[in-house]
Amino acid sequence: MTTTGGFEPVFCTIVPPHVLDRLAQADDPALAGPARRTLQRDAYERTQRRLTTVVGAPAAAPLAEAEAGKPRRTVYDARHGTGLPGEKVRGEGDEPGKDATVNRAYAGLGATFELFLTAYARDSIDGNGLPLDATVHYDRDYNNAFWNGEQMVFGDGDGEIFLDFTLPIDVIGHELAHGVTQYTANLTYFGQPGALNESMSDVFGALIKQYSLGQTASEADWLIGAGLLAPRVTGTALRSMKEPGTAYDDDVLGKDPQPATMDGYVRTGRDNGGVHINSGIPNHAFYLAATTLGGHAWERAGQVWYDVLTGGELKQDALFTDFATLTVRAARARYGEGEELLAVTKAWERVGVRTL
Amino acid sequence: MRIQVRRTGGFAGIERQAEVDTSGRADAPEWHALAERVMAAGRGTPPAGVPDGFSYRITVDGRSVYCADPGLTEEQRTLIRGVLKEGA
Numbered sequence: 001m002t003t004t005g006g007f008e009p010v011f012c013t014i015v016p017p018h019v020l021d022r023l024a025q026a027d028d029p030a031l032a033g034p035a036r037r038t039l040q041r042d043a044y045e046r047t048q049r050r051l052t053t054v055v056g057a058p059a060a061a062p063l064a065e066a067e068a069g070k071p072r073r074t075v076y077d078a079r080h081g082t083g084l085p086g087e088k089v090r091g092e093g094d095e096p097g098k099d100a101t102v103n104r105a106y107a108g109l110g111a112t113f114e115l116f117l118t119a120y121a122r123d124s125i126d127g128n129g130l131p132l133d134a135t136v137h138y139d140r141d142y143n144n145a146f147w148n149g150e151q152m153v154f155g156d157g158d159g160e161i162f163l164d165f166t167l168p169i170d171v172i173g174h175e176l177a178h179g180v181t182q183y184t185a186n187l188t189y190f191g192q193p194g195a196l197n198e199s200m201s202d203v204f205g206a207l208i209k210q211y212s213l214g215q216t217a218s219e220a221d222w223l224i225g226a227g228l229l230a231p232r233v234t235g236t237a238l239r240s241m242k243e244p245g246t247a248y249d250d251d252v253l254g255k256d257p258q259p260a261t262m263d264g265y266v267r268t269g270r271d272n273g274g275v276h277i278n279s280g281i282p283n284h285a286f287y288l289a290a291t292t293l294g295g296h297a298w299e300r301a302g303q304v305w306y307d308v309l310t311g312g313e314l315k316q317d318a319l320f321t322d323f324a325t326l327t328v329r330a331a332r333a334r335y336g337e338g339e340e341l342l343a344v345t346k347a348w349e350r351v352g353v354r355t356l
Numbered sequence: 357m358r359i360q361v362r363r364t365g366g367f368a369g370i371e372r373q374a375e376v377d378t379s380g381r382a383d384a385p386e387w388h389a390l391a392e393r394v395m396a397a398g399r400g401t402p403p404a405g406v407p408d409g410f411s412y413r414i415t416v417d418g419r420s421v422y423c424a425d426p427g428l429t430e431e432q433r434t435l436i437r438g439v440l441k442e443g444a
């Protein structure tokens with residue numbers, strides 16, 4: 001494969017314009033253009049989020065009139081630009097508008113808020129009523145969604161590989177759950193603690209989807225990002241908690257690399273030490289515990305996971321076995337020597353993670 | 357000179373890889389100059405990233421350096437954009 005294009009005179013103080021011009025001649029705008037813009041915008045946004053991570057998330061400053069236990073959502077439209085937050089298009093309590101993307105974002109933020117409040121008595125991401133802001137139609141052909149430490153941002157996708165990132169509600173939940181983790185255990189984003197960080201986001205993203213659909217553990221698809229892949233891609237989703245490694249197998253994307261058990265644990269330096277790869281193992285453990293217990297997964301299995309994430313004992317550099325051990329303790333603390341304890345213990349056994 | 361870029365991470369966690377072989381290219385000197393600056397400024401081990409940010413390995417003639425969003429230099433970013441091609 002030889003690719004040569006992709007240069008834009010954005011950094012012309014570094015690369016001479018004539019170099020940019022020449023290199024741009026072999027460009028493939030259909031694919032390289034969207035990729036290029038995504039990379040550019042990501043760099044800026046990640047910087048913003050990194051700053052938030054480094055200096056700590058800003059303390060929530062609830063408005064005087066803010067009512068505990070009520071979401072405060074605002075959806076903004078970037079109008080395909082990159083200024084944040086963009087133009088306000090829907091505030092809390094406003095009627096739905098004509099833009100389905102805006103309405104999905106609003107509903108997704110609401111579902112996330114509602115799950116954390118009703119299931120775990122958590123008032124928003126920080127536990128203290130943090131306003132939930134989202135910007136949609138960010139940039140053009142933008143292939144990502146993220147929480148920059150202060151708000152959600154959704155790209156429309158390039159239509160070639162990814163569609164609108166507001167389509168799967170679990171994507172909204174996944175990114176907001178990174179915020180919950182940041183405000184609680186603050187798991188280091190590398191290696192096993194990083195894979196646990198990713199798994200927390202997949203677990204609560206999936207629970208938000210199940211909660212919004214009223215599904216039981218046996219009814220749920222346990223997929224992350226279902227409906228996000230463009231029609232030409234051979235795959236059903238980005239990850240499967242039920243069968244890690246089976247979400248996609250495509251000429252362009254390759255094959256879903258996730259292992260389901262420690263036998264398939266991937267030692268790698270890429271992807272921050274395989275955080276999106278080895279997360280399949282704790283993801284599958286949660287799936288096993290939840291489906292063994294049956295019923296609504298957010299109620300017992302979800303409660304145990306939430307207790308560990310927010311309980312104060314989970315260290316930033318926790319390994320799988322540390323997390324697993326804490327879930328066993330949390331199950332016993334909350335439910336005694338019952339089926340919850342057994343389901344959690346067996347789940348970790350089946351994925352090959354030792355509990356102490 | 358073979359310039360390879362491998363990108364991992366992002367929300368999807370999907371790997372992307374592409375390369376440019378500069379031999380015989382009219383613009384090879386510009387590629388070489390850019391690649392040499394990137395290699396000189398690069399680090400030999402992967403840096404810690406941020407949630408769902410991209411991580412990169414840049415390999416030139418068998419030697420690799422690593423970088424990750426949001427800590428890219430503008431030269432790294434320029435080279436990555438030039439080599440990487442999504443969906444290709």
